[in-house]
Amino acid sequence: MRAFLPLNFGTDTASWVAKGKIWNTPAGAKATRVFEIYRYDSESGRGPRLDVYHIDRGSCGPMVLDALIKIKNEIDPTLTFRRSCREGVCGSCSMSIGGRNWLACTQRIDDIEGSIRIFPLNHFPVKKDLVVDQRHVLAQHQIIQPWLKTAKPAPEGEWLQSPEDRVKLDGYYECILCFSCTGGCPSYxxxxxRYLGPAVLLQAYRWIVDSRDEATGQRLDTLEDPFRLYRCHTIMNCTKTCPKGLEPAKAIARIKAMLVARQH
Amino acid sequence: MTGTAAPTPRIPIAPHMQVYRPTLTMVMSIMHRLTGTALYAGTVVFVWWLVAVAAGRVAYETFLDVFGSVPGLVVLFGLTWAVLHHALGGIRHLIWDVGRAHTYPWREYLARANLIGSLTLSATLWVVFYPW
Amino acid sequence: MEDFRTPTARARGLGAARGGTRDFWYQRVTSALGVLLITGAIIVVIDSIGADYDDVRALLSNPVVVALLLLALLNFCIHMRIGMQVIIEDYVHQPMAKVLLLIVNAGFSTVIGVVGAVAIIKIAFSG
Structure with a gap:
């Protein structure tokens, strides 16, 4: 069955999440919030589990990342996660929070009702706890060659671009590659x-529409593939789960439209 | 692969479908696929109807008997809804394909209009045209 | 079996197929035309409700109806072949099973189209 169905259609026993440890309620806490957090340690010899933590909301910062740091500092130092800027710029702390993907540093605790369930980015291989293996998706990012490609030698000053052409990059250059969208995409x-996923395709579009780039056709060639591009079925999870408010689905629709346009 | 070699450590994959909160557009995408699949099978009913008319009075009476029965009518109503839902869903996708209505709340309005439209249209068609 | 390919080798795979746009385009064309054709087909079906056999035959041998139904049949057989192919490619990853299902899909869509067309033509030319 595993060979017949797509990878991890729920048939992969190594990915099953067991019930984990319930950590003690802090004494004297007035308003506690329950956090259920995915834990996995390859050296433990056991599979993933879901640990339950109780956080005193009164002594915790407003964001989910604040709670994670509080757990690591005060309750369980082995909890592992990526974070850096804690202000929505670096894209390190993207994870599955309350059933969608978001940056832990920009997700308010109070915006989520009930128990807050946290998992690593959906469908990524897990290295430890909330840290995922991004080697594959980063290799996919390399395929689209995310840099300015020109045959003409670089000018002494800058590559010129009209304000109108510059505006075309708005809504696309802001992507911080947190891969929230890619993790939330059922096609992915x-x-x-084989499918490149929304983040990489949005990046591809950002270079395709850049008026300074001279490799537009070559970029479209690289994407013209039933799996690399056309697995996108406009499910819209990507656009809804983008913590920067971008629209990967629209970028992908535009790429498809360009591929049609150059046929006719 | 026969179990003689030491098992390689299997790295877990982070949970996805089972922990993702269903979104309306996601559910509508699944329904678009399900109705499409139903219509794929439903073409047999349509071709059966054509063949029955071509074959003659007896074959046509048989067709009417089968699809005049309760299970037959349920199938026909289901196909009516599937056709309308898939057709409206197709329009929704065409709008998205030309890059329109990707922003909130328009994408949600589209998805809702799709569902409400298909249900009311199929109910209306049956109330008006079925010889009750 | 351990996979020792580099992430780059795995991500590049067999490269870009330089295809898929035709199917994507045909699927959109047949869906846009399909909205019109299915509306026509629904009207024909509604028109046949409660009619006796001879009336249905007369209805289905009307040249406009014959043309409409033939076009609809062609349109939706293309549409459903592409649609089901996408579903198979999405979910079935075992190579042999995939190829087998793709063939069955192409066969089913063709048979539906041809049988339906023969029925329509027979009705059209035998009054």
């Missing part, structure tokens, strides 16, 4: 080995 779940 079933075909992530």
């Amino acid at each position: 779940w079933w075909n992530g080995d």
